[in-house]
Amino acid sequence: MQRARVLIRNKPGVFDPQGKVVHSGLRRLGHESVQDVRVGKVIDLRFASGSPDELRARIERMCSEFLVNPVIEDYTIQFLDEE
Amino acid sequence: MQRARVLIRNKPGVFDPQGKVVHSGLRRLGHESVQDVRVGKVIDLRFASGSPDELRARIERMCSEFLVNPVIEDYTIQFLDEE
Numbered sequence: 001m002q003r004a005r006v007l008i009r010n011k012p013g014v015f016d017p018q019g020k021v022v023h024s025g026l027r028r029l030g031h032e033s034v035q036d037v038r039v040g041k042v043i044d045l046r047f048a049s050g051s052p053d054e055l056r057a058r059i060e061r062m063c064s065e066f067l068v069n070p071v072i073e074d075y076t077i078q079f080l081d082e083e
Numbered sequence: 084m085q086r087a088r089v090l091i092r093n094k095p096g097v098f099d100p101q102g103k104v105v106h107s108g109l110r111r112l113g114h115e116s117v118q119d120v121r122v123g124k125v126i127d128l129r130f131a132s133g134s135p136d137e138l139r140a141r142i143e144r145m146c147s148e149f150l151v152n153p154v155i156e157d158y159t160i161q162f163l164d165e166e
Contacts, residue, residue, distance in 0.1 A: 001118075007125055022126060022150070031145055035084075036129040042090055043105060046119040062114055067105070 002047045003080035004059055006067060009040035014072045043067060044080070052079050085130045086163035087142055089150060092123035097155045126150060127163070135162050 010016045018039035026034050045062075047055060059077050068075045093099045101122035109117050130138060142160050151158050 025149055026145055029148055031141065033130050033133065033141065034128055035131055038127040040125045042123045042125045044121040045117055047116050048118055050116065058116065062109055065112055066108055
């Protein structure tokens with residue numbers, strides 16, 4: 001079994017309204033030390049098998065076809081064997 | 084500057100409708116090798132300063148006060164100095 005994680009965030013420079021809302025909520029609760037907040041999605045995928053290279057290629061295809069909007073979003077792929 | 088990441092997912096056993104939708108979408112596109120999908124939130128926080136221990140305590144307070152619904156969600160905290 002292989003597990004992979006895709007982290008999807010708005011690109012730097014793209015407005016992140018969720019992050020702004022969370023940031024102002026935290027400040028209102030007294031957490032003034034927070035300087036910036038960005039909110040994104042995490043998608044954990046489980047596969048029966050596959051080498052990391054093979055899975056990375058497969059996941060990149062999933063991201064470009066379906067999971068990620070390449071105009072406004074960036075993504076990173078991590079493998080979770082170590083967890 | 085310190086950066087920390089909070090990953091928030093539904094607890095195991097709590098229904099994850101977003102994950103189900105993504106999973107069935109991927110299968111419809113031919114990605115049959117995906118066995119399971121879980122979708123969650125990632126919140127990246129930036130602080131001006133603070134030791135990891137101090138920040139961890141502060142972030143745990145933010146999670147219990149505001150960011151996380153402890154009835155249905157789990158979270159993990161990571162520090163991003165290494166990125």
